[in-house]
Amino acid sequence: MAEKPLRVLVGKVGLDGHDRGAKVVAQALRDAGMEVIYTGLRQTPEQIVETALQEDVQVIGLSILSGAHMQLLPPVLEMLREQGSHDIIVIVGGIIPREDIVYLKDQGIAEVFTPGSSTENIISFIKDRIMQNQ
Amino acid sequence: MSDQDNKIQLDERKKEWLGKLNEILEKYPERKQFKLDSDLELETVYDPLSLDGFDYTDKLNWPGEYPYTRGIQPTMYRGRLWTMRQYAGFGSAEETNERFRYLLDQGQTGLSVAFDLPTQIGYDSDHPLARGEVGKVGVAIDTLADMEILMEKIPLDKVSTSMTINSPAAVLLAMYMAVAEKQGIPMDKLNGTIQNDILKEYVARGTYIFPPRESMRLIVDIFAFAGENIPAWNTISISGYHIREAGSTAVQEVAFTLSNAIAYVEAAIAAGMEVDQFGPRLSFFFNAHSNFFEEVAKFRAARRVWAALMKERFGAKNPRSMMLRFHTQTAGSTLTAQQPDVNLMRVAYQALSAVLGGTQSLHTNSRDEALALPSEQSVLLALRTQQVIGYEIGATDTVDPLGGSYFIEKLTDHIEEEVLRYIKRIDDLGGAVEAIEKGFIQKEIQASAYRYQKEVESKERVVVGVNSFTVSGEQPIDLLRMDPATSQRQVERLKEVRLSRDQGKVSEALQQLRKAAKTSENTMPHILNAVKAYATLGEICGVLRDVFGEYQQQITL
Numbered sequence: 001m002a003e004k005p006l007r008v009l010v011g012k013v014g015l016d017g018h019d020r021g022a023k024v025v026a027q028a029l030r031d032a033g034m035e036v037i038y039t040g041l042r043q044t045p046e047q048i049v050e051t052a053l054q055e056d057v058q059v060i061g062l063s064i065l066s067g068a069h070m071q072l073l074p075p076v077l078e079m080l081r082e083q084g085s086h087d088i089i090v091i092v093g094g095i096i097p098r099e100d101i102v103y104l105k106d107q108g109i110a111e112v113f114t115p116g117s118s119t120e121n122i123i124s125f126i127k128d129r130i131m132q133n134q
Numbered sequence: 135m136s137d138q139d140n141k142i143q144l145d146e147r148k149k150e151w152l153g154k155l156n157e158i159l160e161k162y163p164e165r166k167q168f169k170l171d172s173d174l175e176l177e178t179v180y181d182p183l184s185l186d187g188f189d190y191t192d193k194l195n196w197p198g199e200y201p202y203t204r205g206i207q208p209t210m211y212r213g214r215l216w217t218m219r220q221y222a223g224f225g226s227a228e229e230t231n232e233r234f235r236y237l238l239d240q241g242q243t244g245l246s247v248a249f250d251l252p253t254q255i256g257y258d259s260d261h262p263l264a265r266g267e268v269g270k271v272g273v274a275i276d277t278l279a280d281m282e283i284l285m286e287k288i289p290l291d292k293v294s295t296s297m298t299i300n301s302p303a304a305v306l307l308a309m310y311m312a313v314a315e316k317q318g319i320p321m322d323k324l325n326g327t328i329q330n331d332i333l334k335e336y337v338a339r340g341t342y343i344f345p346p347r348e349s350m351r352l353i354v355d356i357f358a359f360a361g362e363n364i365p366a367w368n369t370i371s372i373s374g375y376h377i378r379e380a381g382s383t384a385v386q387e388v389a390f391t392l393s394n395a396i397a398y399v400e401a402a403i404a405a406g407m408e409v410d411q412f413g414p415r416l417s418f419f420f421n422a423h424s425n426f427f428e429e430v431a432k433f434r435a436a437r438r439v440w441a442a443l444m445k446e447r448f449g450a451k452n453p454r455s456m457m458l459r460f461h462t463q464t465a466g467s468t469l470t471a472q473q474p475d476v477n478l479m480r481v482a483y484q485a486l487s488a489v490l491g492g493t494q495s496l497h498t499n500s501r502d503e504a505l506a507l508p509s510e511q512s513v514l515l516a517l518r519t520q521q522v523i524g525y526e527i528g529a530t531d532t533v534d535p536l537g538g539s540y541f542i543e544k545l546t547d548h549i550e551e552e553v554l555r556y557i558k559r560i561d562d563l564g565g566a567v568e569a570i571e572k573g574f575i576q577k578e579i580q581a582s583a584y585r586y587q588k589e590v591e592s593k594e595r596v597v598v599g600v601n602s603f604t605v606s607g608e609q610p611i612d613l614l615r616m617d618p619a620t621s622q623r624q625v626e627r628l629k630e631v632r633l634s635r636d637q638g639k640v641s642e643a644l645q646q647l648r649k650a651a652k653t654s655e656n657t658m659p660h661i662l663n664a665v666k667a668y669a670t671l672g673e674i675c676g677v678l679r680d681v682f683g684e685y686q687q688q689i690t691l
Contacts, residue, residue: 068266
């Protein structure tokens with residue numbers, strides 16, 4: 001029996017328009033057999049959560065390089081909890097200082113990938129986590 | 135010996151040498167296949183045969199002579215070094231003003247303003263979408279009051295200012311003019327650049343507001359208004375920098391930038407302007423990436439292609455219209471979070487390639503930019519890098535020192551040919567605006583970005599400290615932290631300005647702007663009036679959003 005492909009939302013949160021990383025990751029996830037929903041630029045936390053629920057994804061991958069991560073990421077987690085979605089994992093890529101990473105993980109971000117991360121690591125991280133959840 | 139005999143003899147001797155080379159290669163194969171970022175496979179060595187039929191006058195000529203391959207001035211850096219212009223801006227106008235004055239004290243020769251994202255997208259600091267973004271990647275500017283603080287005690291007749299602003303460029307330029315007027319500076323003494331290059335926003339940088347055609351109209355309004363009122367101002371900086379950061383190759387960077395430039399020239403001509411009326415005020419902005427010789431050749435090729443386009447395609451007569459003048463920034467995307475001090479070396483080599491390529495102005499990135507906004511200490515080191523190149527190593531003592539190198543000339547020719555091929559493809563699609571609307575340019579850039587990432591992950595491309603020569607247990611370096619109270623203070627100042635201004639004057643100015651936007655009347659004088667009445671950036675852009683509509687991103691994945 002063929003396995004159902006993993007569904008992942010890849011999105012840019014906030015006003016930052018640098019989407020090279022988000023697009024490269026989206027393409028790599030697709031090449032790895034996942035179904036990727038790419039939101040495009042300038043998404044609010046509300047829009048991200050709404051799309052994630054509508055599209056029934058297992059993973060949300062957010063990209064942010066503008067430094068607004070401390071204000072824009074925690075609301076995503078809060079809204080997911082409010083909606084009763086405890087099994088969607090949220091990962092983040094971008095320019096994020098070390099001490100902020102510690103804080104964001106405390107808040108429930110599963111992993112933060114900083115510049116230089118490989119798409120292979122991201123793919124295996126997602127697969128491992130989803131298997132753990134099942 | 136005649137040239138022909140000489141060539142025959144060279145041919146024979148090369149064949150002999152190739153025979154020996156092949157014997158060696160059988161025993162000791164080369165490390166890998168060598169190629170450029172632009173995918174050209176490189177030969178083991180370049181020699182006179184690589185440049186068969188090369189005509190010095192036609193291809194190079196002397197510096198300051200058409201087609202300006204060797205530089206736009208006869209003396210280049212023997213006369214004056216490039217402008218050392220570090221891009222800076224963060225937090226409030228007060229904090230950025232302090233950083234500006236620090237950099238000027240350290241020997242920087244021009245200012246370069248980074249605006250925060252709400253400013254770049256035409257939102258006031260209290261707009262809901264500005265949440266978390268105020269003062270982050272640049273300074274927050276809501277009204278003329280902020281610009282007055284930003285430029286306090288900075289002599290605008292002596293310092294040239296570059297402002298990285300695109301969609302709302304007209305508004306920020308108007309604010310700058312209004313501050314200069316208050317400082318009592320004559321408009322013809324104002325020197326600087328607004329980026330004002332909207333086309334690359336749709337494909338690479340994302341800070342668009344209006345649809346492409348409406349944006350083009352605003353740009354042409356600025357060309358016409360600035361041409362009459364601030365004659366020394368560079369009205370556009372057509373930017374390949376962000377195209378490269380988004381993942382393009384060196385060839386694509388030049389090709390897409392020059393295609394965008396062609397679109398601007400055509401738009402201005404269609405609006406009734408003469409090419410030599412605005413041609414001398416067009417300027418460019420390129421990236422200095424890591425493949426050293428390819429980058430040097432890229433800058434030289436870009437000058438040659440542009441000179442020919444302006445002369446032959448657009449019939450420019452003024453040599454200044456044909457000279458491609460450019461600012462360069464080292465490649466932020468090549469900087470690594472791992473072993474950040476290694477970034478100092480990357481930046482130094484990239485900067486040297488820009489200098490050997492003949493740049494007019496340079497920004498060197500700071501070592502900590504893959505981790506956070508640069509700290510003052512890192513910015514100082516980055517500026518010192520330029521000063522070492524400018525004053526210590528002799529790179530500036532003769533003009534175009536790599537000119538005539540078999541390798542550099544062959545690369546320059548190759549990049550020129552490939553750029554022309556791309557420009558033709560874009561022309562066939564109907565020009566840059568059409569090519570962007572069809573998603574062609576976006577897809578080309580994405581394909582290159584993906585290829586680059588694959589090469590890094592397969593280690594075909596070595597990135598020191600990332601996929602090779604890694605260390606564990608790295609020491610953290612001191613990072614700049616933003617004061618979270620900045621955003622609140624900015625919102626409070628905005629409220630105060632709204633309360634203290636003459637509301638009737640603001641409404642009248644905005645109404646006049648709305649009328650002009652609906653017709654073909656130049657919008658700039660009305661934007662200037664609105665700014666002087668302390669209308670906010672958000673209010674002015676709001677009027678234009680109403681009239682022009684907003685751009686909906688085309689997702690090309």
